Amino acid sequence: MDLLRFITAGSVDDGKSTLIGRLLYDSKSILTDQLEAIERASKNRSNGSTTIDLALLTDGLRSEREQGITIDVAYRYFQTPKRKFIIVDAPGHIQYTRNMVTGASNCQLAIVLVDARHGVAEQTRRHSLIASLLGIPHIVVAVNKMDLMDYSEGVFSDICIHYTELASKLNVKQVTFIPMSALNGDNIVDRSQFMPWYNGPTLLEHLETIDVSDTINTKESRFPQGRLPVQFVIRPQTAELHDYRGYAGKVASGSFRPGDAVTVLPSGETSIIDAIEFAGDHLAEAVASQSVILHLTDDVDISRGDLLVRSDNQPITTQTVDAMLCWMDTKELRVGNKYVLQVGTARTRCSVRGIAYQLNVNTYAHNEDAKVLRLNDMGKVVLRTAQPISFDPYPENRATGGAILIDETSNVTVGALMLIGNAG
Amino acid sequence: MALDYLDQLESEAIHIMREVAGQFERPALLFSGGKDSITLVHLALKAFRPGKFPFPLVHVDTGHNFQEALDYRDALAERIGEQLVVRYVEDTIERQGLKEPTGRNATRNGLQTFTLLETIEEFAFDACIGGARRDEEKARAKERVFSVRDEFGSWDPKRQRPELWNLYNGRIHKGENVRVFPISNWTELDVWNYIRREKIELPPIYFAHERELLVRDGKLMATAGGVIKPESGDEIVTRTVRFRTVGDISCTAASESQAFTLDAVIAEIQATRISERGETRMDDQLSEAAMEDRKKGGYF
Numbered sequence: 001m002d003l004l005r006f007i008t009a010g011s012v013d014d015g016k017s018t019l020i021g022r023l024l025y026d027s028k029s030i031l032t033d034q035l036e037a038i039e040r041a042s043k044n045r046s047n048g049s050t051t052i053d054l055a056l057l058t059d060g061l062r063s064e065r066e067q068g069i070t071i072d073v074a075y076r077y078f079q080t081p082k083r084k085f086i087i088v089d090a091p092g093h094i095q096y097t098r099n100m101v102t103g104a105s106n107c108q109l110a111i112v113l114v115d116a117r118h119g120v121a122e123q124t125r126r127h128s129l130i131a132s133l134l135g136i137p138h139i140v141v142a143v144n145k146m147d148l149m150d151y152s153e154g155v156f157s158d159i160c161i162h163y164t165e166l167a168s169k170l171n172v173k174q175v176t177f178i179p180m181s182a183l184n185g186d187n188i189v190d191r192s193q194f195m196p197w198y199n200g201p202t203l204l205e206h207l208e209t210i211d212v213s214d215t216i217n218t219k220e221s222r223f224p225q226g227r228l229p230v231q232f233v234i235r236p237q238t239a240e241l242h243d244y245r246g247y248a249g250k251v252a253s254g255s256f257r258p259g260d261a262v263t264v265l266p267s268g269e270t271s272i273i274d275a276i277e278f279a280g281d282h283l284a285e286a287v288a289s290q291s292v293i294l295h296l297t298d299d300v301d302i303s304r305g306d307l308l309v310r311s312d313n314q315p316i317t318t319q320t321v322d323a324m325l326c327w328m329d330t331k332e333l334r335v336g337n338k339y340v341l342q343v344g345t346a347r348t349r350c351s352v353r354g355i356a357y358q359l360n361v362n363t364y365a366h367n368e369d370a371k372v373l374r375l376n377d378m379g380k381v382v383l384r385t386a387q388p389i390s391f392d393p394y395p396e397n398r399a400t401g402g403a404i405l406i407d408e409t410s411n412v413t414v415g416a417l418m419l420i421g422n423a424g
Numbered sequence: 425m426a427l428d429y430l431d432q433l434e435s436e437a438i439h440i441m442r443e444v445a446g447q448f449e450r451p452a453l454l455f456s457g458g459k460d461s462i463t464l465v466h467l468a469l470k471a472f473r474p475g476k477f478p479f480p481l482v483h484v485d486t487g488h489n490f491q492e493a494l495d496y497r498d499a500l501a502e503r504i505g506e507q508l509v510v511r512y513v514e515d516t517i518e519r520q521g522l523k524e525p526t527g528r529n530a531t532r533n534g535l536q537t538f539t540l541l542e543t544i545e546e547f548a549f550d551a552c553i554g555g556a557r558r559d560e561e562k563a564r565a566k567e568r569v570f571s572v573r574d575e576f577g578s579w580d581p582k583r584q585r586p587e588l589w590n591l592y593n594g595r596i597h598k599g600e601n602v603r604v605f606p607i608s609n610w611t612e613l614d615v616w617n618y619i620r621r622e623k624i625e626l627p628p629i630y631f632a633h634e635r636e637l638l639v640r641d642g643k644l645m646a647t648a649g650g651v652i653k654p655e656s657g658d659e660i661v662t663r664t665v666r667f668r669t670v671g672d673i674s675c676t677a678a679s680e681s682q683a684f685t686l687d688a689v690i691a692e693i694q695a696t697r698i699s700e701r702g703e704t705r706m707d708d709q710l711s712e713a714a715m716e717d718r719k720k721g722g723y724f
Contacts, residue, residue, distance in 0.1 A: 003429035079613070102587065231439070232442045236475045236476070250590070403591070
């Protein structure tokens, strides 16, 4: 059984929390005491409603419950006999763009909510852009509140047409459209009685069957980029294991086999894989997302922060980088500012060489005159790093092309980077 | 072909533990003898063997633990040959002149925080690995994998760092501390299925056994160790029960069960309609935001 991580982007008003609540409720993933807690909390609300407010399931923090909105990224878990799911619930408003970017980084699928009454809106454009920039391969356009539009096929088709046009401007690989009513439970888990014209899958059917295997870099033919960021060097230095030196890390992409020629970056030294170890066993192959210990035939100088790659397919190594950036700090980003950049297990100081443009996340326009980037802004920047960094372009390889910027003084993570290439 | 979900979760947890080893000077693994921390030790073995753990096991002992959990703890530490540090809440109470809670549902659970903070200071731990999961409770649903705490162990939800991809930022100032949760994305059922798959041994109290219990507020509490003082009107019974989670005796309720084996326990959990903490943890039920408030006070 495998695992699917998906993000739900939308705001309170278009029923996102109700959709998640319905997904959990109809798949019987909400347990009795949790349901009782929601019923109690629903009664405490002053809005006079008598039905269960499923949105209360996901609003976990006191201040959110008091204000009735979602502020942070929340993680919900459920499974069916077909698959385990991690729901990344992110706020939809523009002032929380950074939260959606954060949540989207590990997702294989995004549910973009559209209110059937309003059609493709500014936030639809924004959520789709973020999903595209963060490299989420699968999109589900959930056309919600169909009950308020008489379950009209015409309304649904129009939205599909508008969205398809929008998606053509983005780097989106695959889109599925589903008409639904989260409030009434139509087409979430149970098929709707009111939309006989719709023959596609219900949301859960789609989530259970979508193929996610090629999104985690396991197929050698599509992603032959063997990459392992070294996390930790295991050296027991006991009498029996005096010469044992194992390089521990998680295969980011591609695969490795004993006998493979590898290059250590950034030093450029080379060696051959002698053995691949996992939990005391030797493996014939290590594939993406496996955490293993590599042994090399030579005594090369390797430490945490180095990137081990297959010599036959090497990443970009440079000190001048082009990147898309999502700025996450209240202090502005300006040319000349210095930060710590972390890519994989490597950290190096860097400075901002230039801001190519600020990207309007609603209109997709480029503002090339931008002098700063502010909280929640997205844009393209050029960075100069103190040490060379190695990466693959993010659109090709999400596992090695993502990086973060850290404020040297506060230690807070202030930016998310999708590395593009050598700017030099 | 995609990796099986348990393999993915396992690999993620190992990766996180190795990040702790790589980023911190003096980490610790908080061990309680409960199934989640037992799973962490199993994962640490996969992460670091044949080397030694780059951290000791640390137990904050309330003095009200199930003897079976304590025996298991000691046997485990010896079997794997790793360092075990035990610090007692009783000692903290004495040292700091704290008031021990009294009354009907008195528990030292909240006082564990003081002992934990003292222990962190004593050893200058900069990171503490723990077995908390996001599915356990609402306030944990938004917890980071690397949760930065200030010198008072305090958690401010508004100041949590964004976590993207599998990049963890554990940079801290002197005096700060990070709590790390490698099994954040595991559900209760995932932990049990992993335990079964890996054939991990657990303390016997997780399986059905007969014992003397006190019925209080509809819950079955262990009379063991004289920790809970019976009051008039409390009924004492003998039932066949198992413990779904292992906090300490004062705040962990038992569930009636006929599940004597691991398969039976898992089948019961899959069929159950009540969540792990909802059924068993008295400390969460004091208020809706009980966990959130305790975390702000430095609780694990």
